Amino acid sequence: MSAKYTILKGIDIAGLNFLSPVVRLATGEEPAKQMKEIGRLIVIPTLAFLAFFWLWAVVAPKHRTKSGEVPTPSVVWDARAGIWRFHNYETAKQDGFLLQGKERETELARATARIAEVGMLEKIARQQLTAAREASTVKFDTTVAPAKNAYDTLREISRESRKGRTAALKAEAATLNTATEEARLAFLQKLRDTQARTEIDKLELAKLKDRYEEAQEITFPEVKDATRANTVLAEEKQFLVKYIDMLGKDSRELKLAAAKTKLKETRTSFLTATEGDLYRLGSGIIKNEKFIKTTASSKYAKPWTLPKQIVRSLLCVFAGFLLASAIAIPIGILCGLSATFMAAMTPFIALFKPVSPLVWLPIIMIIIGGFMPDPENNAFLMFFDKVPFIKNYKIDPMFLSSAVTVALCSLWATLVNTALGVGAVDKDHMNVARVLRLGFWSRLFKIVIPTALPLIFAGLRISLGVGWMVLVAAEILSTSEGIGKFVNDMYTNGSSESFAQMFVVVFIVGIIGMLLDRIMVVFQRLVSFDSAVPAG
């Protein structure tokens, strides 16, 4: 088999069919046909996406919210950069805190040099901002100022005339006490007319106000860009100040060294002192020793950043998914094998399948909380603190609750599909098994499960998709660190930047969900013998 067909086979198994005309075109196979395929599978979807982005960019700014206007694609793209910068800064601080010796000094020198550079850049950026603001003021004066003037003038005039009218009416009213009924009615009519006049004035005023506000809303992209550049530099400067601290006076190495020097001094004075409070000196030594011990293993308390939250969410969804599979596959097999067992399970499946994760979660949190009244010293949770990689993601009761919720909501698809697959075992194959007198386990592992595998994997694929959707909801509710928590934090924050970052999350969740689905598709194809690779 040539390399070309190996690649095409791989593309087919991965379900990335849009790539196969590209490969075929590259090898010069029927160019006209391939171009047509590329048009259908690549160009059209790309155009559709571009149209979507264009529509988004046009429509979004039209709606104002309390967190500013709905972010456009470019704002969302910048927000993505912001999330990533924050992550990189925090990772740098975490690593910097642990650096030692020469490495630390080199890094410190580098950071110090950079902060001077940033200072320069910031100065330039500030000048640019001032210039942009001045330019925009001119623009403001020509467009907004006349409208504002017109509005202000009219407001003044109408207020004055209203005052005059009211005063005249009040004066007239004072004379009415002796007037006839007709005169009184005439006054009432005059009062009505005046009120109507005021209403008309108000409407006119509102019209002018709209015009003025519209003019004011003309945005000034230069100012926006300059402000953003300034913010980015300010962020970096703030980071560098902290970073230099981490590498310098706050670094673990220096803290330890200082503590050790102090310990030595205290020791010497304790051993050699001829006067003074030896009790105080002695306990000082012990305190110092303790301090050294804790400092030696201390770490920078890095806040949760989105990339780390994503990894934790993935861990959580896989934990839930494994739990769901461990429950659903055996029960599904039993259901498929025994009609009686299936009859017993049917009401449970029908009853619990539609239950929302938002109902399960609080219940499960309370149940798990009952098992782990003291999470800090729980043996089960402490076990995870020793597992490499996982120990960085703090397995807590919230994490377990989210995982169990994911499992409870996602296991049904696998269960039903497994039962279906096991039930669909070929009668001829069972006859073969009877002739060969295969035992129960042989039948199960050699015939039943292989037959059911493609359907089991179809179920697992649905389960993983459901699990991923459920997880984000569960994390929002349980405030378990993860993507959902990030969204919740951004929602609570309410700034226009965090509004844009929520949009970033939409795409991240979508892309990860898509990748998970693709992975399951590959597994599903690998286990299904129907589409087995032809001879070659």
Place this chain on the structure above:
Amino acid sequence: MRQVEIFNLTKSYPNPYGETFRAVVDFNLNIEKGEFVGLIGHSGCGKSTVLTMLAGLNEISDGGIIVGDSEITGAGPDRAVVFQSPCLMPWMTAFGNVMLGVNNVYPHATKAQRKQIAEYALCAVGLADSMNKRPTEMSGGMQQRVGIARAIALKPTVLLLDEPFGRLDSLTRMELQDVILEILDREKITTVLVSHDVDEVVFLCDRVVMMTNGPAATIGEILSIDFERPRERTSMMKDPLYYQCLDHLLSYLTERAHLRTDPRIHDSSNLLGFTGAKVETAK
């Protein structure tokens, strides 16, 4: 020596109205050791029912079947079946499919011995080069060869062939018939073949059991095919007896299958032709 004894075999199905539908009644047949018996009849006459009962895959309503010296109670590897469809496990290679039975039937043999048995069976059906292919990579004929290898690897007392070549094209069918003949000439396994192909039964069988039309089907006539073994297709097809046997079977199926008489025994001395004419034979 008698290998299989079928006595008063009956298959009846109760229908939902309290009546019973009788598919096969009073089927009596003795099969000698090493004999090759064919079952032929119209579609739906119950020939496959008899075979599946013999295999133990179908419950016996009345009567019984003795294989060797004990009555059968269920399916087992002493009565290996080659099904109409190959019934291979698509997730296993040809070798794996044969080993599935071998592992179960020879639990005390060493791994090497079992491997040898499976390889021998696959070589016997001419698949020495395709042992590691999966069913999806094989033609229908090759798949059926694996089915045959799986059956003979069990060293069965009786080999049951349930229209094994029914779904194959005629060239492949002839190849496989030769494969079967070659194996049986060597192994001398008692065999029962269900078929509706008269050429096939005449070429392969020692005796052909003709069944009457269903329902309540039973044995109509039994014809001995008096050809020497080992048989060879071309020389057999030059022999007028071959065609007289064909005539007898065809005339039974078209003219006498609906009759209810006691089973009649025929051989080359009293062959019948169409319209019941007696045939004079050279022998």
